[in-house]
Amino acid sequence: AQSVTQLGSHVSVSEGALVLLRCNYSSSVPPYLFWYVQYPNQGLQLLLKYTSAATLVKGINGFEAEFKKSETSFHLTKPSAHMSDAAEYFCAVSAYPNFNKFYFGSGTKLNVKP
Amino acid sequence: GAGVSQSPRYKVTKRGQDVALRCDPISGHVSLYWYRQALGQGPEFLTYFNYEAQQDKSGLPNDRFSAERPEGSISTLTIQRTEQRDSAMYRCASSLESSGDYEQFFGPGTRLTVL
Numbered sequence: 001a002q003s004v005t006q007l008g009s010h011v012s013v014s015e016g017a018l019v020l021l022r023c024n025y026s027s028s029v030p031p032y033l034f035w036y037v038q039y040p041n042q043g044l045q046l047l048l049k050y051t052s053a054a055t056l057v058k059g060i061n062g063f064e065a066e067f068k069k070s071e072t073s074f075h076l077t078k079p080s081a082h083m084s085d086a087a088e089y090f091c092a093v094s095a096y097p098n099f100n101k102f103y104f105g106s107g108t109k110l111n112v113k114p
Numbered sequence: 115g116a117g118v119s120q121s122p123r124y125k126v127t128k129r130g131q132d133v134a135l136r137c138d139p140i141s142g143h144v145s146l147y148w149y150r151q152a153l154g155q156g157p158e159f160l161t162y163f164n165y166e167a168q169q170d171k172s173g174l175p176n177d178r179f180s181a182e183r184p185e186g187s188i189s190t191l192t193i194q195r196t197e198q199r200d201s202a203m204y205r206c207a208s209s210l211e212s213s214g215d216y217e218q219f220f221g222p223g224t225r226l227t228v229l
Contacts, residue, residue, distance in 0.1 A: 090156050101170060
C-alpha cells in the first residue's frame, strides 16, 4: 500500500514570501502524485499532478512541485505567496494496480500574513 | 452549476439510526468515489464505482457501511445503526474515466454528526 506524510500541519508565511509545503510518500511501485487545495466549505480542487512524465510539474495559481524519486518527495512551492493562497493543502499518492485509489496526507494549513 | 453535488450538506442523527448520503456526480463521469475525512485528517478512501459496478469497497470500515450507484449516475452511501465514531465529513468525487490520469472532482461534502 501507499502512504503520504505531510510535515507541518500549519505553515505561516508573509505575503510575497516563498511557499514550501512538504510531502513525502511511500510506494513500492512508481507512484502518481497529486496536490489538492481545500478552501473553507468547498470541495478539494486539484492543483497539479505527476503521472510519470516531467518531474517538475506546474499547476494552477503559480504553484509547482518536483518529483524526486531519490528523496521520495513531492514538495509544493510557490515563489511569492498571496493572501488568497491561505487554505488547506493535501498531498495524495496512487499507484498500480489501483491508480484511482488515492491515499491522502493529513494536510497542511497555510496561513498568509499581510 | 456543473460540479459534484452532495446532499444533505449537514446531517445530525442519533446513535442507532440509519443515514443515507447522496452524491450527484458531474454528468457523463464514469467513475465515482466516496471518501471519509475525520477532523484534522486527509480524506480516506471508502469505495468507488465504474458506471454502476462497485469496483473496490476495501475502504468500507465494516458491514454497516454500504454504497450503491444503480443507474451509473447518482450514488448513495448508507450507514446503518450509526455510532458516534461515524461522525466525519463524507466526500464524494467523480472522474471522467477510471484512471489516475483523470482528475477527481470533489463535492463539498456532507458533515455527519452522530449524537
